[in-house]
Amino acid sequence: MHRGKxxxxxxxxxxxxxxxxxxxxxxxxxxxxxEPFWPNFLLKEWLVGAVFLIGFLxxxxxxxxxxxxxxxxxxxxxxxxxxxxxxxxxxxxxxDFASGDYVVIxxxxxxxxxxxxxLLAPFLDKGKGRRPHQRPIAVSMMLIGVISIIWLTYEAxxxxxxxxxxxxxxxxxxxxxxxxxxxxxxxxxxSCINCHGGNLEGSPAGPTLVGTGLTADEIADIAxxxxxxxxxxxxxxxxxxxxxxxxxxxxxxxxxxx
Amino acid sequence: xxxxxxxxIDERVNITPLWRDIADxxxxxxxNPAHHFSAFVYCFGGLTFFVVVIQVxxxxxxxxxxxxxxxxxxxxxxxxxxxVAHGQIVRGMHHWGASVVIVMMFLHTLRVxxxxxYKKPRELNWIVGVLIxxxxxGLGFTGYLLPWDNKAFFATQVGLxxxxxxxxxxxxxxxxxxxxxEIVGAQTLTRFFAIHVFFLPAALFALMAVHFVLIxxxxxxxxx
Numbered sequence: 001m002h003r004g005k006x007x008x009x010x011x012x013x014x015x016x017x018x019x020x021x022x023x024x025x026x027x028x029x030x031x032x033x034x035e036p037f038w039p040n041f042l043l044k045e046w047l048v049g050a051v052f053l054i055g056f057l058x059x060x061x062x063x064x065x066x067x068x069x070x071x072x073x074x075x076x077x078x079x080x081x082x083x084x085x086x087x088x089x090x091x092x093x094x095x096d097f098a099s100g101d102y103v104v105i106x107x108x109x110x111x112x113x114x115x116x117x118x119l120l121a122p123f124l125d126k127g128k129g130r131r132p133h134q135r136p137i138a139v140s141m142m143l144i145g146v147i148s149i150i151w152l153t154y155e156a157x158x159x160x161x162x163x164x165x166x167x168x169x170x171x172x173x174x175x176x177x178x179x180x181x182x183x184x185x186x187x188x189x190x191s192c193i194n195c196h197g198g199n200l201e202g203s204p205a206g207p208t209l210v211g212t213g214l215t216a217d218e219i220a221d222i223a224x225x226x227x228x229x230x231x232x233x234x235x236x237x238x239x240x241x242x243x244x245x246x247x248x249x250x251x252x253x254x255x256x257x258x
Numbered sequence: 259x260x261x262x263x264x265x266x267i268d269e270r271v272n273i274t275p276l277w278r279d280i281a282d283x284x285x286x287x288x289x290n291p292a293h294h295f296s297a298f299v300y301c302f303g304g305l306t307f308f309v310v311v312i313q314v315x316x317x318x319x320x321x322x323x324x325x326x327x328x329x330x331x332x333x334x335x336x337x338x339x340x341x342v343a344h345g346q347i348v349r350g351m352h353h354w355g356a357s358v359v360i361v362m363m364f365l366h367t368l369r370v371x372x373x374x375x376y377k378k379p380r381e382l383n384w385i386v387g388v389l390i391x392x393x394x395x396g397l398g399f400t401g402y403l404l405p406w407d408n409k410a411f412f413a414t415q416v417g418l419x420x421x422x423x424x425x426x427x428x429x430x431x432x433x434x435x436x437x438x439x440e441i442v443g444a445q446t447l448t449r450f451f452a453i454h455v456f457f458l459p460a461a462l463f464a465l466m467a468v469h470f471v472l473i474x475x476x477x478x479x480x481x482x
Binding site for chain 1: 269270271272274281282283284285286287288290291292293301304305308309312328332333335336339346347349350351352353354355356357358360368371372373374375376377378380381384385388389392395398399402405406407408409410411412413415416417420423424425442443479482
């Protein structure tokens with residue numbers, strides 16, 4: 001910065017009163033067709049940005065962001081899965097040499113070495129040459145790193161049962177159960193409520209009865225004869241009551257959805 | 259009118275040099291895709307910045323609805339996603355932006371690496387860049403928990419186990435992040451929220467500022 005006697009400032013500030021003319025910088029280092037950033041190049045950048053933004057917005061509309069059901073810490077059957085950019089680490093920790101007693105190798109040693117080398121790359125690769133073929137070691141290390149990350153991610157993705165996951169994470173809609181319905185009275189007086197819950201929502205002893213897709217006749221049959229893990233003879237009452245109960249449950253079998 | 263306003267401010271504050279530093283420079287031929295199409299590889303850094311801006315803006319709008327507590331977090335996200343006008347798009351931008359920014363940053367890193375652009379005198383800027391990469395991964399990790407759905411909860415549990423496995427400091431690290439040595443719960447959510455919305459963005463902005471000042475200082479690396 002220019003300083004010294006004879007300089008005039010605006011008021012008592014440090015802003016000089018007379019401006020020096022703009023001296024263009026020396027671009028002889030890069031001979032060729034340079035272009036001013038403002039406004040020529042920026043305009044082109046904006047065009048690229050606009051196209052990018054349109055593509056991006058299309059993505060957000062075509063593929064709404066996923067939301068699974070609310071976190072349930074008691075859901076022991078849930079298989080955790082990280083976001084895709086951590087899948088390589090997730091997969092890596094599955095190998096024997098990087099898990100169990102050796103988990104420190106998988107969580108600290110190898111990632112630490114890899115990211116440490118990345119961080120300090122300029123000091124590990126000190127040669128003058130910038131072209132890839134002038135620094136074979138650095139370039140091949142990076143290629144190995146990139147390929148292993150891609151391969152590990154691929155392995156992780158290939159081992160996930162995506163349909164099962166979608167089913168596991170699905171949001172189960174809570175359905176308003178009409179508790180004044182005469183069918184509900186029968187339901188709660190029979191044993192059904194003990195296993196299938198006060199709102200047909202299910203319990204550890206029996207699944208939800210909402211959205212089963214069953215018809216009234218099928219439900220009546222199950223109530224009497226049982227199904228799978230449900231014992232037979234759960235219902236005892238008149239045929240009329242059975243009919244009413246089955247129709248009551250069937251009225252919720254299309255909701256929520258399986 | 260605008261020119262007068264500008265002159266008035268400029269006389270008092272001398273903003274022209276500032277403005278110069280930001281926008282008044284030549285773009286060399288070898289980075290201009292209009293001259294060499296292969297120069298599109300130089301776009302990834304700019305696109306990373308662009309997506310960061312999208313993340314900041316969409317994130318600001320998300321916090322207008324999001325409630326960082328375990329009773330309401332999930333419901334607030336669901337409400338935003340299904341009931342609020344354009345809520346799905348705002349959340350979608352933040353959700354997909356998180357992935358796109360990682361992709362763009364990865365490509366930018368590879369470009370700089372394979373061109374050897376981190377060599378003298380640009381070592382410092384490379385280090386700052388790698389730190390930005392870490393901060394971004396941290397943002398991705400902490401942001402994943404915030405919707406408080408099953409996927410978020412269980413992935414975070416695994417992430418915390420990984421933190422715990424670090425020798426000596428593992429336990430402390432886990433408590434620092436989760437707020438409790440055992441439970442992933444209310445404390446964890448508020449901590450992740452604070453880290454995601456205040457701590458890491460502050461670090462990110464500081465690092466980005468240094469990154470950009472260094473680029474303007476040193477200029478873009480010459481052609482290979």
